[in-house]
Amino acid sequence: MTEEEPKKKPEESPQENIDIDAAANDMIAKANQAAERLEGANKELSLLLSKQEQLKVEATFGGSAEAGKQESTEEQKADAAARKLVEGTGFEEDLFPEKKKESFK
Numbered sequence: 001m002t003e004e005e006p007k008k009k010p011e012e013s014p015q016e017n018i019d020i021d022a023a024a025n026d027m028i029a030k031a032n033q034a035a036e037r038l039e040g041a042n043k044e045l046s047l048l049l050s051k052q053e054q055l056k057v058e059a060t061f062g063g064s065a066e067a068g069k070q071e072s073t074e075e076q077k078a079d080a081a082a083r084k085l086v087e088g089t090g091f092e093e094d095l096f097p098e099k100k101k102e103s104f105k
Contacts, residue, residue: 082095
C-alpha cells in the first residue's frame with residue numbers, strides 16, 4: 001500500500017450488525033425494566049415516608065412522645081442501679097426496706 005491509497009475499513013458482515021443491534025436492544029430493554037422497578041420503589045418509599053410522618057404527628061399530639069415524660073433524678077437513678085446490683089442476692093430486704101403490706105386473714 002502506498003500513502004496515496006486510502007485505508008479501507010474492514011467491512012462488517014450483516015450478521016455482525018444484527019448481533020450488535022440485538023445486544024443493544026437487549027441492554028435498552030433491561031435498562032427500561034430497571035427504571036420501572038426504581039420508579040415503583042420510589043412510589044412505595046414515598047408512601048411509607050408519608051405514613052411514618054403521620055405516625056410521628058399522632059405520637060407527638062397523642063401524648064406518647066418522649067417530651068412529656070418525667071425524667072428520673074440522679075438519686076432515683078442511683079437507687080435503681082443499686083437495686084439492680086443486689087437483686088437476687090438475698091440482701092434486698094435488708095438494704096432496701098419497704099413498707100410491708102399486711103396480709104388479710
